[in-house]
Amino acid sequence: MGSKALCLGLFCALLASQIYIPIPGNIEEHWKVMALEAAIKTCTFMGICLENIGIMKYEEFISIVIRLDYTQPVSDEYVTVTDTVFTDIPVHLYLPKRKLETPRRAVIYFHGGAYCFGSFKQTAFDMLNRWTANKLDAVVVGVDYRLAPQHRFPAQFEDGMAAVKFFLQNKILTDYGVDPTRICISGDSSGGTLAAALTQQVQNDLEIKHKIKVQALLYPHLQIFDSYLPSLRENEHGVVLTRDMAIKLVGLYLSEDETFPKALRKNQHMPLESGHLFQFVNWSTLLPKKYRKNHVYIEPILGTTSYSLPELMDIRLSPLLANDSQLQNLPSTYILTCQYDILRDDGLMYVSRLQNVGVQVAHEHIEDGFHAALSYMASPLYLHLGLRIRDMYISWLDKNL
Known part of the structure; x- marks a missing residue:
């Protein structure tokens, strides 16, 4: 009995050491x-333990937990919600029930989830899209792209591109009563990556007739070139998303080569031929002084790896690597960043890049914000932060779309 109690005590102490992290004092609803x-850290700890003892992969366990939050496409008095497909890509479609007086606006939304998790069946994303459709009287398309590691990059981008091209057809826009001059692509976190990459592709593709009026990127992940950004150092053990967990998930997204995450952790993952791309992610010049603080810029070490991953230089993976001529064609852009977020500096650098080439940018920074807050505005938490971000995003869209 004593040995069992000792083992239980040691396990509890180990678990407590894994889940404890101090929360910044200015974060509301402490x-x-x-x-x-605590819940996220506990799930992460359990997933890693299950993987280490050979019961199931970490990502399989997290996927099971997330699926517990899946909902059915239930319509309400304001919005008709249906599951359908664009080509063979599953989408959640939200159509306002109000009488159509003039062609409607449309929002194509890509959910976050680190490329490995998530769906528009999740309560929070369903709530967000339902709210968007009702408040803006807009058609909303939520794209359920394929997920890693079963489907690695660029499968997610390809699914997004197929869905966007399908929706932008004249017949489809007419069927849904959409004004082809008032279409937005938006997304959060990894969905923000897809939104940014897809907008670049659409705006620069001469074969696509209808272009995007605005894009909205919520705490987006926009580069993989430099893993030592100030925000990655300051929030290494931060709220919701840590640097180690981000590295693990990016590894699942890109390669089964176990040396890749190790190289990424040391900032030694980029190939030698990527040197010309430094200028597009050099935070010592692109970050506002306020966020550089006392950090010393250390260039990533190139060409030390044995693997071959040419996709590391692909702008579909890292939209921040696009050159100025590709960025000049982008539409009016909304970017939201959070202070306590390892991805903060990705968004800040994209603001600078877009402004430097003359793109109209609206940037909102939340000093008490942290990553993925939109995912926690539903039961049982109802975080005010998530609701604030939702309202800021909807307000900008209402004025600009």
């Missing part, structure tokens, strides 16, 4: 965020 953080 106890809710602490509970959220």
Whole structure:
């Protein structure tokens, strides 16, 4: 009995050491965020333990947990919600029930989930798209792209491109009553990556007739070139998403080669021939002084790896690597960043890049914000931060779309 109690005590102590993290003092609803953080850390710890003892992969366990939050496409008094496919890509479609007086606006939304998790069946994303359709009287398309590691890059981009091209056809826009001059592509986190990459592709593809009026990127992931950005150092053990977990998930997204995450952790993952891309991600010049603080810029070490991953230089993976001529054609852009987020500096650098080439950019920075808050505005947490981000995003769209 004593040995069992000792083992239980040691396990509890180990678990507590894994899930504890101090929460910044200016974050509102402190106890809710602490509970959220404890739940995430516990799931992460359990997933890694299950993987280490050979029961199931970490990502399989997290996927099971996330699926517990899946909902059915239930219509309400304001919006008709249906599951359908664009070509063979599953989408959640939200159509306002109000009488159509003039052609409607449209929003194509890509959910976050680190390329490995998530769906528009999740309660929070369903709520967001339902809210968007109702408040803007807009057609909303939520794209359920394929997920890693079963489907690695560029499968997610390809699914997104197929869905966008299908929707932008004259017949489809007419069928749904959409004004082809008032279409937005948006997304959060890894969905923000897809939104940014797809917008670049659409705007620069001469064969695509209808272009995007605005893009909205919510705490987006926009580059994989430099893993030592100030935000990655300051929030290494931060709320919701840590640097180690991000590296693990990016590894699942890109390659089964176990040396890749190790090289990424040391900032030694890029090939030698990528040197010309430094200028597009050099935070020592692209970050506002406020966010550089006392950090010393250390260039990534190139060409030390044995694997071959040419996709590391692909702008579909890292939209921040696009050159100025590709960025000049982009539409009016909304970018939201959060202070306590390892991806903060990705968004800040994209703001600078877009402004430098004359793109109209609206940037909102949340000083008490952290990553993925939109995912926690539903039961049981109802985080005010998530609701604030939703309202800021909807307000900008209403004025600009």
